[in-house]
Each structure stands twice: as structure tokens, then as C-alpha cells.
Amino acid sequence: MISDALVARLCDRVSAASADTAGTVDVYNGGTLAKVPRSSPRDVADAVEAARQVQRLWAGVAVADRVAIFERFHALLLRHTDELLDILQAETGKSRRDAFLEVSAPLVTVGYYARKAPKLLAPRRREGMVPGLVKTVELRAPKGVVGIITPWNYPFALAFTDLIPALIAGNAVVLKPDTQTALCTLYGVDLLYQAGLPHGLLRVVIGDGPVVGSAIVDTADYIGFTGSTRTGREVAARAGHRLVGCSLELGGKNPLLVLSDASVGKAVAGAVQTCFSNSGQLCMSPERLFVHTAVYDDFTQRFVNEVAKMNLAATFDYSADMGSLTSQRQLETVTRHVEDARAKGATVLTGGKPRPELGPFFYEPTVLTDVTPEMLCYDNETFGPVVAVYRVVDDAEAIERANATSYGLNASVYSKSVPHAEQVAARLKAGTVNINDGHVVGFGSADAPMGGMKDSGVGRRNGIEGLLKYTEAQNVSVQRVPLSTPPRWLPFGWYAKGMQALLRTVRKAGIR
Template identity: 85%
Template structure:
């Protein structure tokens, strides 16, 4: 079962966008069937080096294009993406196995990104007047200079959204980009790259390389001027270390073991609906999905009963329409990881309230949405990221216990709080050690609020995407200061002692008048 639009001709055209000279290729999997979907070229470290140098040449010209003249390209891309949504959804589903509902939400994210930075970038990147050393005597301006070539390394779970929400601001800021998508999900990324070039992006400004992370990813980190990475904490640490050796910047969105808190005053039906949506989005293969639910004892029984009813009623299917509530896991590796976590918990005394097994009759990598209780610290799923449709529910006596248990993890990416009281929820949210906290929602409103930064605390990473920081991180701040009259070097005829007295008097005047 391969969508009709994924033809050999389309694959060949998209693969022409890959910088690869090895003559070798990778086979990708049709996730719903386990068969071969496509073959994509394999890049080498030499290909990466050549791609970076070619991108660097293109970037020098691009940096001289006014921001206002860059924006129309991305606005045309916005239109093309809307016009080709159905084809992109087909590719995303074939490569990832996610439901069409989840695929649509993924495609929507870059549309929001384009709209936001098209409005905000001209002002954010414009020269900013700053107060000089001496008001009226020194003129100081802050400029925003592109980093140069930005290397972006993206994962397989949200391959389109995470690639384009990062590369769009990098390009708008005046950089070139060398992009390494995950091999399994390269086609959807290449489809978007092709649309960007159709929209008028200068040739060579966005280069794509494909290969194993330790080989091609490492080559990017060793040659780019800045690196953006989304993936595991382990790999993120290695990238940070290599970037540190070169004294280049990096932003890292890493793992999470996210909590969802249902407070005593929560609207239980609303909390149930929100929990089902966020816990099993993309079959739980989402770094922002909650895997730990802390429910106040006052509403625990009601919540669990309603939650189980909703979860057991979910429709699992390999469907290229909107009938499925949840799709497949993306690989055999993920299926084995999820199975290992559940079986370990079961063997050590956890209770499986629903789910807990694979569904091979639906597809090779399907696994049921699973709800556990009695999960204890010695179990793998207690504080290790499962990255699948598995959640544990914990009864808590009060807010303090919920907050303490939610924070008792090395991760700090996302959290959710459900309460009828805005002030109550905000008070609890402020005590959670997470980069994003959603109130009465799981993750969508936080990620979709493009004007606010999104990223992780603790082992969940560093740096932010979205908001002002999501654009300015791709630039260097440059201070240009000019003295309007001789200030720092006194005239030859003036004794230096007199100059010191004069400067002291001037500084005293500035202080007293509050000018500075």
C-alpha cells in the first residue's frame, strides 16, 4: 500500500536535491506494510564538506539581500505548501506511519512559522540604536550579522515540522543551511526543499545530505558555523562537546519524560480529552508527549474511568484518511523499545489497565495505546523516555506532591496542568521545571505559540526555537560605536590630569541627571 503519487519519477526528482557522490543508497521502509518505499542517496563526509563550501558561496550573496526582499520567497512557499498539502501528507504517512490527523498537524507547524517570521523578522533584524558610552557624544548601533552556514540535523518522528520550523528562520536571518534529515524520512523533507526552490530560493542556499549520524552528522558539526539538533540527549551531549571544541554555537532540543498534572479542581472530561490527545499523538513518538500522569486523589477514580474508556475506544489503523485516531510506530527498533519497557514493568509488578501488546495484524510496527499503574522506580519506564504510546498514572494527595514528583526527573522539556482556575494552574505551572508548560492542553498550544520561546531545561537541551530567540540565535550581535567628538583620547595640548578631572566631572553629571 503505497500512495499513487509516490512514483519512481517523483522519488528520482526529489533525490536530485541530495548532495551525494558515493553511488550508494539507503532503502527506506513503507511503515504500514514493512515493504520498501524508496531508495535515497548516501552522502559522504566529503560531500558534506563540499556542500558547506558551496552553501558558503551562496550565503555571501544572500546576506546582501534585504530582509524585506527575502520574505516574499517564504510567502510563496507558504502558498505552495497549502496547495500541495495532500501529497505531503501521503509521503509523511508512508514514511512515519502516523495518522493523517497527526500528519496534518505536523504540516501546519511550518505554516505558522512562516507567518510569524514574515511579520516579525524585518524589525528584529533591523539595526537597533543603543545608548552610547556618553549620550550625545557616542553613537552606538547593534547589528545582526548572519552566522554563515547553519547545519540542521533532524529526527524521524516529526521530520517535516522540525526541519522547516528551524531552517526557515535560519534562511530569513541571512544564512545558508546544510540539512541532514533522518534517512527513513528523507522524502517528505526533500519534497519541502523542492517547494522552497520552486518559490524562488536561490540555488545552492539550502543543501541536503543524507547518511548515518556518526558519519554525516559529525561532518556537519565539524564544518558548519552553527548547529541545530533535535534528537536524543546522548547525541546532544556529543554535539555540544564537538561544537564547544570549535567555539561555535548550537541549539539542542533533546529528550523528555513529561508530566501531566490533573489538579483537584480540574474539569475531568476536559482533562481526559486533553490527555488522550497529547499522550498518544504520533503514537507517543513525540518529545513533548506526557508519559507520567499525576492525578489528585479527589478526581483520580473519575479520571481513570473516563480515560480508560476513551483509550480503549481509539481506532488504530493504517489509513490514508482521517478515520484513524492513532497510527503505527515508525520502526522495528521503536516497537522493540516500547515492548521492552512494558514487559519490564509488567514483570516487576506494574498493572496494565489497557493495551500492553503489539498489533501485527494492523501493520508490522503497531502497538496498542497502553496505560499502566503501580509503576515504581526500578522499572525502565519510570524515568526513562519510552517514546511510544505508554503512560503511567500516579495518584497524588496534593499539589505539592504532584509538583515534586513531576520535577523528580533529569528532563525538563514540557509539562501540562489541568485546572478550572487560571490562577491556580499558573501558580502550579511556575513551579514546574520545564521549558514549556501548557494549561488545559497537552502540548499543542505551547508549541504553536510562535511568539514565545520553546525548548528544554536540564537534560532536555539548550537554546530555543520560536519567538525572538528562534531567529536571533542564527545571528551574531555586532556593536558598532562611533565617537562624534574626541572623547577617549585628549588633545595633545591638554594635560592628562586635567582630562581626568574633566571626565570625572562629566561622569558625575551623567550620574546625577540620570542620563545614563
């Protein structure tokens, strides 16, 4: 399905001087999918320096001309979606439905920044120190070379929703995708170059995180990282030592709240969709369901029935509800969490076992109850198709238990009353809260910032901040008449009194 010629073309986009390679797995059958080049720290340093040379020219290109390249990329991505979906499924094992939603995300990103970037990046008049006497303008300059490090679970969406605004803002990008999912990312990079991106402005390096990722953090002018909280702390420390900025989207142990006045049918449908998207390998997926006692029995019975009916399959059409986990490591983590919970007294309402007859890394969607704090899955991120359901007596208990975690990435609230749900949402410590939806509407609302509180990260993607974080703000102020120093003939005491009178007048007039 993925030709050797295509793999060779994509691998030519990798910055790697040696012949060293790493193998990737065909997730559905466990065989070898491709051999991809492996970069070294020297390759990273060379890539950053080469990208820096191209970036200096790119920064001088009009924003409208930069945007035009991404408009062409948008058209190419729509034209080649099916081939990209095939690669994405082979590398990740996700269902085609989930793959389609992933590929759609950068299309939304292009559309948003194509409209907003020219105005956001344009010089902006600001109030001067004294109106009329001082002219002040805010300029936005690119950071330089942005290093972007992305994970394996949503390799295409997370790479491109970050690199699109970074490039539009006038930066170069050195990108490190996860080795297992490098091909789909390289496919998108190839499309961008077909769309007219200047050669060398976007460079790809591949290798182990502690080696290649660390080299990026130690050389780039800004870091965008998506991954685990543990690694995010290391990235932040290294970036902080160099006094360069970073944006970190990290882990989550997300809650979903079903309030007493929720539509049980809608809550069940939403929970099934969001809890098991990408087999639960989604940082925004709920793993903890807090259900009001008034609807608990009805919700739980219907939820378990719907989960038990889900179609698991290794198929390249849209028939599967859920695909595979991506690796043996994830399968082992999920299995360990479920078996630990079972051994310590949790009840498995449905699922709870691997499905090797479907593929080497398949695991059933699993619903647990009676989960207690000593169990691994209670407050550790499982990152798989496992959810725990808890009964709560009122909103206050639901909110308290939802917030009782070090994470704060995403949350969901179900209620027939939007004002009721909004009141609850405002009390949840999460960077994004979705009402009557699991995660799609929050992530897809490109005009709003998205990111984590507490241990779930620093900074935001999407929205105005998702673009401007890749720039440096510069204040350019023009003094039209002498203000800070009086003329030589004017005693400073008289000058000081005059300035005080001026400031008093300006304040009374409501100007400042």
C-alpha cells in the same frame, strides 16, 4: 501512491557523488518505500563549501526580498498539502490527523517570521557610552552556513521550523534529515526552490548520524540539532571544541498534572490527545500523569475508557485516532518497557500489546499504574504510546514528583482556575508549560521561545531567539568627540576630573 518519478526528482536534491543508496520502509506494510542517495563526509564538506559561496550573495539580499520567497513557499505548501501528507504518513506511519498538524507548523513559522524578521534584523540604535557624544548601533550578521540535523518523528515540522528562520536571517543551510523520513523533507526543499530560493543555498545530505552528522558538526558555522540527549551531548562537545554555537532540543519525560479543581472531562480529553499524538513518539508528549487524589478515581476510569476506544488504523484518511510506530526499533523499545513493568508488578489498565494484524509496527495505547523506580519506564523516555498514572495528595507532591527527573522539556497542568494553574506552572522545571492543553498551544505560540531545561536541551526555537540565534550581534560605535584620550594640551588629571563630573551629572539626570 508515491510515484517513481517523484522519488527520482526529490532524490536529485541530495548532495551525494556516489551511487550508494539506502532503503526506506513503507511503515504501514513493511515493504520498501524508496531508495535514497547516501552522502559521504566528502559530500558534506563540498556541500558546506558550495553553500558558503551562495550565502555570501544571499546575505546581501534585502530581508523583505528573502521573506517574499517564503510567502510563495507558504502558498505552495497549502496547494500541495495532500501529496505531502501521503509521503509523511508512508514514511512515519502516523495518522493523517497528526500528519496534518505537523505540516501546519511551518505555515505558522513562515507567518510569524514574515511579520517579525524585517524589524528584528534591522540595525538598532543602542545607548552610547555618553549620550549625544557616542552613537552606537547593533547590527545582526548571519552566522554563515548553519547545519541542521533532524529526527524521524516529526521530520517535516522540525526541519522547516528551524531552517526557515535560519535562511531568512541570511544564512545558508546544510540539512541532514533522518534517512527513513528523507522524502517528506526533500519534498519541502523542492517546494522552496520552486518558490525562488537561490540554487545551492539549501543543501541536503543523507546518511548515518555518526558519519554524516558528525561531518556537519565539524564543518558548519552553527549547529541546530534535535534528537536524543546522549547524542546532543556529543554534538555540544564537538561544537564547543570548535567554538561554534549550537541549539539542542533533546529528550523528555514530560509530566501532566491534574489538579484537585480540574475539569475531569477536559483533562481526560486533553490527556488522550497529547499522550498518544504520533503514537507517543513526540518529545513533548506526557509519559507521567500526576492526578490529585480527589479526582484520581474518576479521571483514571474515564481516561482508560477513552483510550480503550481509540481507533488504530493504517489509513490515509482522517478516521484513525492513532497510527503506527515508525520502526522495529521503536516497537522493541516500547514492548521491552511494558513487559519489564508488567514483570515487576505494574498494572496494565488497557493496551499493553503489539497489533501486527494492523501493520508491522503497531502497538496499542497503553495505560499503567503501580509503576515504581526500578522499572525501565519510570524515568527513561519510552517514546511510544505508554503512560503511567500516579496518585498525589496535593500540589506540592505533584510538583515535586514532576520535577524529579533529569529532563525538563514540556509539562501540562489542568485546572478550572487559571491563576491556580499558573502558580503551579511557575514551579515546574520545564521549558514549556501548557495550561489546559497538552503541548499544541505552547508549540504553536510562535512568538514565545520553546526548548528544554536540564538534560532536555540548550537554546530555543520560535520567538525572537529562534531567529536571532542564527545571527552574530555586532556593536558599531561612533565617537563624535574625543572621550577616551584628552587633547594633548589638557593634563590627564584635569581630564579625569572632568569625566567624573560628566558621569556624575549624567547619573543624577537618570540618563545612565
